[in-house]
Amino acid sequence: MSQEPDLLTRRHFLRTSILGAALSWTVPIFVERTFSLLNAEAAETTTQIATGKDHPILVVLQLAGGNDGLNALVPFADDLYYRARPTINIPRDKVLSLDGYVGFNPRMAPLKNLFDQGKLAVIQGVGYPNPNRSHFRSTEIWQTASDADKYVKTGWIGRYFDNCCNGEDPTVGVTIGSQLPQTFTAEKSTGIAMTPGGRLGFGKEADASEQQIFNELNGITQDHDLSGGASIGSLDGPSEPKLSAIEYLQRTALDAQVGTDKIGAILKRTKPEAVYPKTPLGNELSLIARLISGGLSTRVYYTSQGGYDTHNAQENSHNNLLGQLADALSAFSTDLTSKGIWDRVLVMTFSEFGRRVAENASKGTDHGTAAPMFICGGNVKPGLYGNHPSLSTLDQGDLIHTVDFRAVYSTVLNRWMKAPASKILGQDFSALSFV
Amino acid sequence: MLSQLSKEKWTYDTAAHLAARAGFGESPSRLEQWTQQGMEATIQQLLHPDNDTTPPPSSIVPDQFAELREQVRDATSPDEKMQVRRALRQATNQQLYDLISWWTRRMLTTPAPLVEKMTLFWHGHFATSALKVRSPYKLWRQNETFRHHVLGNFATLTKAISRDPAMMVYLDLQTSRSQHPNENFARELMELFTLGEGNYSEPDIKESARAFTGYRIDRFEQFRFVRNQFDGGTKTFLKQTGNWNGDQIIDIILSQPAAAKFISNKLWKFFAYEDADSRLIDKLAGLFRQNYEIRPLLETIFSSEEFYSQRARDAIVKCPVQYVVESGRTLGVNLPGGRTLFAVYQRLGQVPFYPPNVKGWDGGKSWINTATLTFRYQLARQLVLGIRLANEQPAKAPLPSPSAQPSPLAEASPSAQAAPMTQTASLRVRNAVRLPALQVDQLVTEEDRKDPEAAVRKIYARAFQTTPDPQLFDRILDVAKLKPLPLADDAIRDLVAFMMMTPNYQVC
Numbered sequence: 046m047s048q049e050p051d052l053l054t055r056r057h058f059l060r061t062s063i064l065g066a067a068l069s070w071t072v073p074i075f076v077e078r079t080f081s082l083l084n085a086e087a088a089e090t091t092t093q094i095a096t097g098k099d100h101p102i103l104v105v106l107q108l109a110g111g112n113d114g115l116n117a118l119v120p121f122a123d124d125l126y127y128r129a130r131p132t133i134n135i136p137r138d139k140v141l142s143l144d145g146y147v148g149f150n151p152r153m154a155p156l157k158n159l160f161d162q163g164k165l166a167v168i169q170g171v172g173y174p175n176p177n178r179s180h181f182r183s184t185e186i187w188q189t190a191s192d193a194d195k196y197v198k199t200g201w202i203g204r205y206f207d208n209c210c211n212g213e214d215p216t217v218g219v220t221i222g223s224q225l226p227q228t229f230t231a232e233k234s235t236g237i238a239m240t241p242g243g244r245l246g247f248g249k250e251a252d253a254s255e256q257q258i259f260n261e262l263n264g265i266t267q268d269h270d271l272s273g274g275a276s277i278g279s280l281d282g283p284s285e286p287k288l289s290a291i292e293y294l295q296r297t298a299l300d301a302q303v304g305t306d307k308i309g310a311i312l313k314r315t316k317p318e319a320v321y322p323k324t325p326l327g328n329e330l331s332l333i334a335r336l337i338s339g340g341l342s343t344r345v346y347y348t349s350q351g352g353y354d355t356h357n358a359q360e361n362s363h364n365n366l367l368g369q370l371a372d373a374l375s376a377f378s379t380d381l382t383s384k385g386i387w388d389r390v391l392v393m394t395f396s397e398f399g400r401r402v403a404e405n406a407s408k409g410t411d412h413g414t415a416a417p418m419f420i421c422g423g424n425v426k427p428g429l430y431g432n433h434p435s436l437s438t439l440d441q442g443d444l445i446h447t448v449d450f451r452a453v454y455s456t457v458l459n460r461w462m463k464a465p466a467s468k469i470l471g472q473d474f475s476a477l478s479f480v
Numbered sequence: 481m482l483s484q485l486s487k488e489k490w491t492y493d494t495a496a497h498l499a500a501r502a503g504f505g506e507s508p509s510r511l512e513q514w515t516q517q518g519m520e521a522t523i524q525q526l527l528h529p530d531n532d533t534t535p536p537p538s539s540i541v542p543d544q545f546a547e548l549r550e551q552v553r554d555a556t557s558p559d560e561k562m563q564v565r566r567a568l569r570q571a572t573n574q575q576l577y578d579l580i581s582w583w584t585r586r587m588l589t590t591p592a593p594l595v596e597k598m599t600l601f602w603h604g605h606f607a608t609s610a611l612k613v614r615s616p617y618k619l620w621r622q623n624e625t626f627r628h629h630v631l632g633n634f635a636t637l638t639k640a641i642s643r644d645p646a647m648m649v650y651l652d653l654q655t656s657r658s659q660h661p662n663e664n665f666a667r668e669l670m671e672l673f674t675l676g677e678g679n680y681s682e683p684d685i686k687e688s689a690r691a692f693t694g695y696r697i698d699r700f701e702q703f704r705f706v707r708n709q710f711d712g713g714t715k716t717f718l719k720q721t722g723n724w725n726g727d728q729i730i731d732i733i734l735s736q737p738a739a740a741k742f743i744s745n746k747l748w749k750f751f752a753y754e755d756a757d758s759r760l761i762d763k764l765a766g767l768f769r770q771n772y773e774i775r776p777l778l779e780t781i782f783s784s785e786e787f788y789s790q791r792a793r794d795a796i797v798k799c800p801v802q803y804v805v806e807s808g809r810t811l812g813v814n815l816p817g818g819r820t821l822f823a824v825y826q827r828l829g830q831v832p833f834y835p836p837n838v839k840g841w842d843g844g845k846s847w848i849n850t851a852t853l854t855f856r857y858q859l860a861r862q863l864v865l866g867i868r869l870a871n872e873q874p875a876k877a878p879l880p881s882p883s884a885q886p887s888p889l890a891e892a893s894p895s896a897q898a899a900p901m902t903q904t905a906s907l908r909v910r911n912a913v914r915l916p917a918l919q920v921d922q923l924v925t926e927e928d929r930k931d932p933e934a935a936v937r938k939i940y941a942r943a944f945q946t947t948p949d950p951q952l953f954d955r956i957l958d959v960a961k962l963k964p965l966p967l968a969d970d971a972i973r974d975l976v977a978f979m980m981m982t983p984n985y986q987v988c
Contacts, residue, residue: 178682179671181839215850224829224836225849237850255962255978258955262982290797293845294853294983301850356652356664406660407652412667441682 101461102337104330104346104392105202105228108370110353111180112396114416114444117153117367118167118433122146125436129403133360133410143167147433152368155375156419163427164378164387165419166479168453170434172415172446176398180354180412183397188227190451190470201454202345203231204469205462210344215300216307219336220347221329228347236345237304264295265302311339319380322372326350330377338384344462353396356409370394374421387423391461391480394419395450401442415446418453426479452477482763482784490519494788496945500988501751502526502782503593504802505810508941523782527631527775529592536624537582540616542701545571575616580825580832581817583623587805588815594778598630599623600801601750603832606641606673607840608650610833617701618646619833634743634772638673638730643695643703651838653695658711661689668838670733679738680718687715692726740769747777752787753795754844760786794987797847800828803856803986810942811976812922813863814915820870827855848986860980864973866917920972929966936960936975943979945988952984 116133120126121140140148141157147169149157159165175193177183186193190201199207202218206229210217218229218236229236259265288296315335321327329348336343350370355363374392381387399416415434434444452474458466460480467473485494495514499506503526506514514522548568555561587596603626610619622644629637641647642665648654656662666689670680694710697703715724718732733739744764748756768777781787798806804824808815816824825831829852830841841847862868923942928934936957940948959978963971979985 177677179667179677180837181671182677222851224846239851255959258959259978259981262952262955262984264983290795290845290987291983294797294848294986297848297850297853298983301854304850305854356662357655405662406657407655407662411663 099389100342100344101463102344102346102390103202103457103462104333104348104390106370106392106394107226107347107349108353108366108394108396109184109349109351110355110396111183111398111400111412112353112416113355113359113363113410114396114399115402116359116363116410117150118143118147118169118417119150120147120433120436123436126402129436131404132408133404144429147429150364150367152364153371155371156421159375159378159421160427164423164425165421166425166427167429168418168420168448168477168479169429169431170415170444170447171395171418171431171450171453172398172444173449173451174446176414176443176446178398178412178414180397185227187395187397187450189230190454198230199232200226200228200230201469202228202347203235205345205458205464206231206236207233208469209462209464214342215304216341216343218345218347219304219308219333219341219343221332222348226347226349229345236347237300239305239308263298264292265299307341308336311336311341315339317380318383319376321376321380322369324369324373326369326373327376330373331380334377334380334384337381337386337390355400356405356411357407359409374419378421382423389423391420391422391425391457393453393457399444402436402439402444403442414440414443418450420453420479422480424480428479430477430479448477449474456480481757481760482780482786484783485519485785485788487518489785489788491515493946494519495522497788497793497988498522498526498782499593500806500945501787501796502778503597504587505806505945505988506593507810511945519783523779526594526782527779529595532586532590532592532595534582534586534590537579537616537620539578540575540620542617543699544575544615544617572614572616576610576619576833577818577822579616579620579623581821582620583832584801584805584815584821585817587801588808595627595630598774598778599626600799600832601747602626602630602637604835604840604843605746606644606647607835607838608644608646608833609835609837613646613649615646615649615701618644618649621701622646623833629774631775631778632773634768634774635730635734637774638669638734639727641673642669642692642726642730645697645701645703648695648697648703653692654697656689656693656695657709658690658693661686661693661711663689665689665692666729669730672839674730674733674742675736675738676742679736679742684717687717688724688729690715691717691724691729695726734772737765737769740765740772744768744777748781750843751778751781752792756786794984796988797843797845797986798988799841799843799847800825800830800852801832802988803828806988807860807863807980810945811918811939811980812942813918813976814866815863816867816869816915818870820867823870824859824867828852828859853986856986857981860985861977864918864977864980866914869913869915917969918973918976920969923976924967924972926966929968929972932960932963932965932967933957935967935972939972939975939979943976943985949984952982 115126115130116135119135119140121135121137121142122145127134127137135150139151141151141154142148143157143160149160156165160167173186173193177186177193185191188200189197191197206217215237220226220229220236220238222238225235225238312335315338317331317334319331321331326348333346333348336346350366352362352366377392378387381390395418396416398412398414400410400413402413403410405411431448434447436444438445451470451472455466455470455474456476456479458464458469459476492511492515495511496506498519499511499514545568548564548571551564552561552568555564587593587600590596603623606622606626608619608622610616613619622641625640625644626637629640642653645654647665651665651668652662653665656665663685667685669688669692670685671677690711690713694706694708695703696706696709710725712723712725714721717724717729718736720732722728724732741761745756745761748761748764764777764780767780786792804815804821807813815821822831826834829847835841859867924935924938928938936953937948940953940956944952956975956979960967960971960975963974967975
């Protein structure tokens with residue numbers, strides 16, 4: 046993970062930056078708002094109140110590039126699998142069987158442990174009708190939860206924020222990394238992206254007037270903050286795409302100031318309580334665990350692991366990715382268990398598509414369709430869900446999905462987040478029972 | 481629609497608008513000159529620039545590190561293998577840092593800013609990442625291929641890119657053979673490079689993939705066609721049947737109306753604004769489709785009323801590369817090179833030669849989020865005061881700013897313990913060396929220092945590239961008035977940083 050640049054020391058920053066001046070009148074507006082007031086708002090709308098102590102938390106983990114589901118959750122009892130993949134199959138005796146038909150890639154042994162402990166659910170054959178095989182379009186479909194032939198600007202989590210969260214709090218969604226996923230795109234609050242150590246401020250021993258001008262030019266004013274809060278629960282508020290570039294910059298500056306300050310305070314008083322693998326994903330999950338245990342009022346965290354676009358010589362690279370995924374998730378589970386908050390957290394993986402059933406000439410696999418999703422958490426109902434797609438009845442060489450990904454989203458929204466799924470997704474999907 | 485901007489509407493501000501969009505900003509004196517010479521002369525100068533005499537990056541040659549690669553192959557123990565691998569990775573990373581610095585320096589000093597801006601455009605369009613390609617030579621050659629065709633013909637450019645070794649590695653063309661065509665390139669060729677999604681079918685991808693077989697790369701990293709790996713059979717592509725080869729596939733693609741529209745729209749979005757009226761795009765596309773010549777298309781864009789309209793002003797968020805280069809070019813801050821520059825770009829969200837995926841950078845508002853904006857503001861102060869370098873070994877000179885003498889101070893070379901490219905490189909270093917602080921004398925005279933208004937006016941003209949907006953100007957003047965007179969070097973630097981830490985500085 047990156048370190049704070051040596052602009053000035055952190056202490057210097059804290060003492061002299063705009064935060065010193067701004068904290069007193071910006072942050073308390075939503076931090077210290079009384080619960081009765083917030084609850085009164087909630088009664089009018091579907092707004093959910095997060096205290097940072099007891100609300101359910103979702104961690105969305107993107108496996109970017111198209112995870113080869115068949116080499117992760119291997120249908121080892123099916124000869125068709127071995128016939129389609131003569132050189133890159135997972136040998137039958139190496140597969141960690143779950144039900145006698147499918148089993149995990151051996152590098153996923155830590156996930157097998159979670160499965161055995163009853164903390165992991167696997168949804169098989171997840172996809173959508175008329176699958177698109179473009180990374181970007183399919184990722185967009187997953188992130189916006191749209192039909193394959195419809196274009197939706199907002200993300201499904203963004204719509205959850207708009208429907209259920211207080212629009213004042215920018216930390217309602219946190220992405221680890223420097224790019225916000227489309228999943229978070231909302232009419233109002235889009236959440237924040239963070240790389241540790243960032244802090245917005247003029248950052249100099251400036252006098253109060255200078256700081257005030259900096260705040261003004263960057264739209265960090267009391268009025269601005271209040272107007273953001275005034276649109277809670279109303280769906281026809283100013284939509285983000287309509288903000289001018291300058292307005293958008295001002296809003297981001299305000300979010301940065303509020304968000305990074307809260308996060309900075311939490312990082313000071315928390316630490317990991319498990320040994321994480323020294324991988325980017327391990328670092329990111331460790332950070333998320335600290336933010337959760339520190340009581341940040343975030344409902345949804347988002348992070349991603351890249352590298353799954355395995356067109357070429359995939360055996361080692363794909364196995365390593367799955368190993369890194371399993372190791373990091375296992376450490377995350379241990380960490381949150383010892384912090385006593387694993388019961389409040391649900392991790393959901395997704396990938397834009399699975400891959401072709403047959404291997405290609407480069408000992409890799411090309412873009413395909415359905416793939417499994419992994420759901421873990423202290424309160425998950427473990428087991429295998431959905432039917433494994435047939436290896437004999439294919440659509441142009443691709444698996445035919447058995448579960449619509451939006452049925453999984455719907456379950457997570459309704460049963461875990463206690464949110465109105467059909468309103469957020471715009472359609473009804475029958476729920477699964479993994480939570 | 482798209483009628484030419486009338487002569488009396490050509491002002492200092494329109495000249496500055498063009499300078500920011502078609503390049504990386506210019507000095508006030510250059511902008512005066514453009515104002516005087518008129519729009520047509522200025523556009524012609526941009527479209528037919530003086531030769532940029534920047535020499536190629538000297539250390540990059542084909543088949544580099546062949547010895548190290550052999551050593552990896554021949555290593556007898558896993559430990560040895562790991563060690564040689566690490567050495568190979570470090571040597572490669574160092575060259576990639578050099579390549580990024582080389583291009584940045586070129587953008588900073590070039591007499592042909594539009595050529596570099598368009599090279600950046602095509603790099604984002606035909607996105608190819610060093611993360612997969614690795615070879616600095618292939619990536620540099622691709623960069624030169626863009627530059628060569630930048631103002632030429634789009635059909636020729638697309639064909640050149642289909643044979644470009646870096647692209648061939650990135651989209652797996654070099655392993656595609658007649659028995660097993662790889663669809664990766666064929667798909668992205670249509671989806672991202674020419675037609676856009678929805679203008680072709682899955683069978684079109686499969687058929688055209690067959691035409692791009694037999695493309696190989698030799699050991700000197702040059703393109704080679706291997707006939708017996710090529711599928712010369714009949715293909716039906718976009719309803720046309722024949723024994724098509726790759727170039728013919730590209731010709732068929734470009735005969736589709738969707739292609740000219742797709743590129744025209746992307747160029748308009750890059751240079752003017754988003755969500756343009758479809759009639760405007762149709763008109764541009766009609767022109768472009770005649771022969772796919774890029775120069776006349778750009779000429780039409782840059783001389784149009786719409787390009788200079790209120791809607792276009794301040795509508796574009798500067799991409800990180802522009803933020804960095806323009807700060808050097810117009811304000812004269814000293815830019816780092818090497819690994820420091822890499823780390824800076826990474827935290828801003830755009831590393832040249834490292835687009836996030838084959839779609840390139842999304843651009844627009846996506847450049848700005850809480851993390852990247854925070855870093856932009858931190859970086860502003862660092863650049864003005866002299867950025868700390870990510871290593872202690874003195875080696876190379878910093879990138880010279882065009883208006884300042886290159887500093888005698890040493891710049892650090894990439895660290896021997898360079899972080900893997902997949903991780904965020906750290907800017908924290910021990911015993912750090914700093915680049916020199918901004919030379920204040922380039923910006924203000926001794927007289928200006930005694931008069932806050934004169935000083936702010938000078939700096940403002942460089943930072944915001946326009947005649948002053950009264951409200952913004954007054955607020956900055958308020959800051960200047962807080963400082964003792966005559967304005968000391970640090971007070972001036974403070975004002976520069978202050979201007980860079982406004983929303984207005986992030987847009988153009």
